[in-house]
Amino acid sequence: MRGLDIDQLRTFVAICDYGSLSAASPHLCLSTSAVSEQVAKLEQRLGLSLLTRGKTGAMPTAQGRRLLRHARDLLALSEAAVRDLTEEPLAGEVCLAVTDYFRPASITQLLQRLRRDYPSLRLNVMVAKSAWIDASEPSAEFDIGLSMRLAGSRIATDSAETLLRRERLVWVGADRDAGRERPLPVLALPAGCALQAFTVRTLERHRVPYRLAHSASGVAGLHLAISAGLGVACLNESSVGPGMVRLSASSGLPALQEVEFHLLPPRRGESPLVHKVRETLRDLFR
Numbered sequence: 001m002r003g004l005d006i007d008q009l010r011t012f013v014a015i016c017d018y019g020s021l022s023a024a025s026p027h028l029c030l031s032t033s034a035v036s037e038q039v040a041k042l043e044q045r046l047g048l049s050l051l052t053r054g055k056t057g058a059m060p061t062a063q064g065r066r067l068l069r070h071a072r073d074l075l076a077l078s079e080a081a082v083r084d085l086t087e088e089p090l091a092g093e094v095c096l097a098v099t100d101y102f103r104p105a106s107i108t109q110l111l112q113r114l115r116r117d118y119p120s121l122r123l124n125v126m127v128a129k130s131a132w133i134d135a136s137e138p139s140a141e142f143d144i145g146l147s148m149r150l151a152g153s154r155i156a157t158d159s160a161e162t163l164l165r166r167e168r169l170v171w172v173g174a175d176r177d178a179g180r181e182r183p184l185p186v187l188a189l190p191a192g193c194a195l196q197a198f199t200v201r202t203l204e205r206h207r208v209p210y211r212l213a214h215s216a217s218g219v220a221g222l223h224l225a226i227s228a229g230l231g232v233a234c235l236n237e238s239s240v241g242p243g244m245v246r247l248s249a250s251s252g253l254p255a256l257q258e259v260e261f262h263l264l265p266p267r268r269g270e271s272p273l274v275h276k277v278r279e280t281l282r283d284l285f286r
Contacts, residue, residue: 006078008042009071011035012050016068020057080117091120092273096281097142100127100219101195102261103238103285110284121277127218131194133264143274144281145264148236150198151257162263164285167236169195169256171247174229179251185213185231187222195259199234206254261285 014024014035021035028035043050050064060068098107114123130147151166173179184203188196203210213231216222219239226233227243236259240246247253263282266275 004045004071004074005042006075008038008045010075011038012042012064013068013071013075015039015051015058016060016064019059021053023057076113076117089120090118090273090276090280093122093124094144094274094277095124095126095142096144096146097126097128097133097136097140098146099130099133099148099261101130101148101236101239101259102146104219104241106238114280114284118280123277129189129193131192143270144278146261146281146285147264148195148259148261150194151260161265162282164261164263164282166258166260167238168258169234169236170240171232171251171253171256172226172235172240172244173232173247174227174243174245176245176247176251178229178232178245179247179253183209183211184253186210187214187216187225187231187233188212189218189222190215195234202234202254202256208252208254 011024011028011030014028015021018024018027021039022032025032025035030038039051046063046067048063048067049061050067051058052061103110111123111125114121126142128142130149133142133145133147134149136142136145146164171179186199186203188199190196200210214225216225219235222233222235223241223244225231227241232247232253234256249255263278263285266278270278
């Protein structure tokens with residue numbers, strides 16, 4: 001039995017990540033017809049239908065989702081093998097400051113993968129408020145910063161700053177009726193958190209009566225308060241965890257905007273090690 005083709009797997013993963021064959025095409029440096037041909041060959045090789053195609057794009061089938069897990073692992077191992085044989089290994093110590101709103105359900109797996117691929121790299125991770133990360137001076141305690149901001153806000157003007165991803169903000173509670181109580185019991189992080197300030201401004205602008213029912217020290221504490229039914233919170237999509245329900249417009253809550261996650265630009269005099277780790281994190285976190 002022949003094995004799977006790495007290039008075909010890379011194409012399949014790109015389609016799942018970008019949502020359509022045409023959207024994946026420029027990232028693969030292939031024409032849309034070439035992308036379609038690679039997927040067809042992969043489906044023929046496995047004798048399975050891997051994608052459901054429609055007007056809005058392409059989605060993996062049940063079998064496609066099973067393959068997707070294996071494909072990501074195989075691609076990671078392939079890339080690690082190439083790095084191990086062709087690049088100087090990353091060795092040394094680097095500190096990363098990251099907002100805990102950033103993909104909390106998968107950040108651990110991402111860092112475990114980094115440790116597996118670069119066993120000689122000591123990556124120290126500190127969780128901090130985005131406002132502190134953005135405002136920190138070059139002498140700060142971290143080498144690389146990853147922060148969250150409201151979409152469209154311009155804090156840094158350095159063109160070397162990297163936009164990693166955009167996500168929608170959503171209202172969440174323990175059940176579908178959580179957003180109907182008035183005054184609305186709001187759960188948030190302490191004053192100084194940009195998302196807390198945005199939540200309050202939005203409710204006041206739309207004249208929704210509210211009260212600050214609970215202030216958590218971090219996103220993990222916020223999750224516990226939401227699941228316990230203490231109130232509702234405004235979270236980015238990847239921060240919504242088990243035991244939480246996204247609240248619909250019928251709750252009378254105002255529409256929300258998007259947030260952006262940024263990898264801060266390099267500081268003057270950044271070491272070659274930190275630069276290489278920054279590039280690796282940029283690709284990994286995207």
